[in-house]
Every structure is written in C-alpha cells, then in structure tokens.
Amino acid sequence: MAAVFEWFNVDRAAALVALVAVVASTVYAHRQTRIARESTRIAREAKDDAKRSADAAEQQVKIAQDARDEAHRSADTARDMSRMEARRDHLNGAVKDVELLRVESRPHARLGRWELFGLFxxxxxxxxxxxxxxxxxxxxxTPSGRGIVRPGEVVSEHLLTEAPYDSIVVWFDGECPCDVPDDLDGHWRKSWPAPEPVVPDDEHPALQ
Known part of the structure; x- marks a missing residue:
C-alpha cells in the first residue's frame, strides 16, 4: 500500500485529473455534436415538412383556381347554349310557323268591284x-288587317281593292325567349311576293 502512495504523487494526480478532464471534455463534445446533429436533422425535417405543406397548399390553390375556371367555362357554355336555343326558338317562330296559303279575289256584294283577301x-x-x-x-x-292567329288556325284578311302591288308584309308578336329586340312594328317580320289571286268556286273564303 505504501508503494501505491509513493507512486501516486502530486504530479501523477494532476496528470490523472487532466486525463479525466480530457475524457470528460471529449464525451461532452461528442454529446454536443450528437445534439447538434439531431437538432440539424429535426430542423431539416421541419423545413422539408414546411416545404411539403407549402407545395400542398399551392397545389390546393391551383386546384381551386382550375375548378373556378372550369365553373366559369361551364357557365359561359351554358349561357351560349341558352342563347343558341333562344335564337333557334326565335328563328322557328312566326317566320317559320305562319304561311300564306293563297290570295283570293272576291267580288264586293254592293260596289261591284273585286277585293283581294289573304288566307294565312x-x-x-x-x-x-x-x-x-x-x-x-x-x-x-298601305296598312291592312290586324288580329290574332292561334295554333292550327286559318285567318282571312282583306288586303286591298284589286290592283297591282308588289308584296304582302306581316309583322308578328308573341312569346319568344330570345334577346332580339322588338321592331317598332313587331318581333318578327315576314313578306311574300304578290301571288296570282285565285277566285274561289263559291266566292267565299275556304278556311281549310
């Protein structure tokens, strides 16, 4: 035991303390390095998560924008289709529906002259x-007759005392969903060149 105490002198004690301090410092340094690396890793993962979140948010914004654009396009298409349908409905209105069957020449009972009547x-x-x-x-x-014609109906209207003329013009009004503004005289305008008048066998309008 005395030999141990003789060997363990002040210098060796100081060296041992220094060695322990070095070991402790090395351990501490390694620990701090691990902590720093772990902190760096956590920070990097947090940064990556933040970037992924930002990318996801940007993607959601793009999806929402695309959906809004598609909704606008769909609305525009629907409006265009509605306008086309309304325009087609307009074109299929009175101009297409109403026809001039013929112009009849009939004698006036008292005045002894011939009158022209249009059958529509x-x-x-x-x-x-x-x-x-x-x-x-x-x-x-020259203004002539006016009135109402119902679906499937034939109307007879006096046109004029028989004389040369160029055409028969008719303005129509009725329900129409289109956005075409009405003319001063009506919504639809149709004209027929003056046809050759016919004389009915009974000299009365044949509404059939």
Missing amino acids: KNNGHRVYRYKIAVEYSGGVQ
Missing part, C-alpha cells in the same frame, strides 16, 4: 298577334 295559316304551337301591310313599287306601304 298558323302551323306552329304559339299564338301570334299580327299586323298586315300591302307594299307597292318603291316601298310604299
């Missing part, structure tokens, strides 16, 4: 109000 038929499913004019050379027009 509504082949459509709408009710139309109409206003008729006779057009002469140079575009001069």
